Amino acid sequence: MNFSTRIFKTRFIFVLISFLVLSSCDSGENTETNAKVEKSNSSNSGRGVPVEVLALKRGNIEQSVPLTGVLQPLHAVEIVAEISGKVEKIYKKLGEQVSHRDTLARIDDRIPLSQYRQAISQVLSTETNLEIAKLNLKSDEELYANQDISKLAWQNAVLAVKTAEANHLSAMANLSTMKKRFFDTRLTSPIDGLVSRKYINLGTMVNPGDPIYRVVDLSTLKVEVGIPQAIISRIALGSSVRATISALQNNPYSGKVQFISPQADETTGAFTAEVHIKNSENLAIRAGMTARIELRIGDKNSQLVIPDHAIVRKNGDDYVYIVKGDLARLAPVQISENIGSQVIVGSGLEEGDKIVVVGMKNLGVETKVWIESEN
Incomplete structure (x- = not known):
């Protein structure tokens, strides 16, 4: 080797x-x-399947009907031009907060201002003429009483006063028209709110009736909902409602029923109700959002209520797991009413029963369990 x-x-x-x-x-x-x-595994098998249970107690349930609708501003105005002219100045932008009587834009006011000043001068002139005519009449009345002038002269003095009065009234009317025309060059907001539309730019030529701005007040919004005939008698003006808006993480808002239609809709058979909802300070709710309205229609007292997810549904029947000792048994129940994510139990359960609310998927008809938590 x-x-x-x-x-x-x-x-x-x-x-x-x-x-x-x-x-x-x-x-x-x-x-x-x-x-x-x-x-x-041997240890877990000995203890049973882990579950969470709910000990049943009777309680009072608020009954409400869920309805949906689109939110709209309670107050909204279209501001239109009253005179013809060119937009000379824009003061408020789209989305900007405005107050009552704020000037939003201005139309070229040079001609209306000149006409306004002329109207003022005309009024002052006619006032002067009227005063002179009255003084002349007073003098002529004394002369006529002493027969120092003719009746015709006195009548002419009376006519002069009437003519001066008519001229003064006409001048005053013209002044009112010219004043309005001048102030119509200032486009102002009649409400507090937000600029939701702006239809013009600098230099835009406008005519009477042309839309200039749209201002909406979002401090309070309204939503119209259809109330079924079966519950219309249980709704009253001033009834409180709870509103949630999915676009705002379902934060709750409070509102009230402010109007109920006296007549049902011919197509749907429902009665239209208008609900007013107070907005938050930062005006988080916007017009056009969809709101879910919980309309309270009464209370049910001393009811056994369990979460809907505790129900096991088989072949169209309802069951729950009742825990006694260390065994969970599947038992049939009768549900009398669904209320959102909860159900009212009509029969099959008693106060004090413990039912499984978490862990049902791991259970058979009868299964050994151990309770992780109890509510």
Whole structure:
């Protein structure tokens, strides 16, 4: 046997011994791990399937009807041009907050201003003429009483006063028209609110009736909902409602019923109700959002209520798991009414019963359980 052959055999024996040692270690560790798992499984099997239970108590339930509708501003105005002209100045931008009587834009006022000033001058002139005519009449009346002037002269003085009065009234009417025309160049908001539409730009030519701005008041919004005939008698003006808006993470808002139609809709048979909802301080609610309205229609007292997810439905029948001791048994129940995510139990359960609310999927008809938590 040569030297290289002895080296090869030595290396082979070394690798073989190392492999056997490692295999032995792995086998020991696996045996120990398997033993732990089996022990754990045996322990869990002895305690039963873990579940969470609810101990039933009777309570009072608020009855409400869910309805949906689109929110609209309670107050919204279209501001239109009253005179013709070119938009010379814009003061408010789209989305900007405005107050009552704020000026939003201005139409070129040079001609209306000149006409307004002329009208003022005309009024002052006619006032002066009227005063002179009255003084002349007073003088002529004394002369006529002393027969120093003719009757015709006195009648002319009377006519002069009447003419001066008519001219003054005409001038006053013209002044009122020119004043309005001048102030119509200022486009103002009649309400507090937000600019939701702006139809003009600098230099836009407008005519009477052209829309300029739309301003909406979002401090209070309204939503119209249809109330079924079956519950219309249980709704009253001023009834409180709870509103949630999915676009706002379903945060709750309060509102009231402010109007109920005296006549049902001919197509749907429902009665239209208008609900007013107070907005938050930061005006989070926007017009056009969809609201879910919970309309309260009464209360039910001393009811057994359980969460809907505790119901096991099989072949059209309803069941729950009732826990007694360490056993959970499937038992039939009768549901009398669904209220959102809860149900009112008509029969099959009693106050004090414990039912499984978490862990039902791991249970059979009768299963040993251990209670992780109890509510």
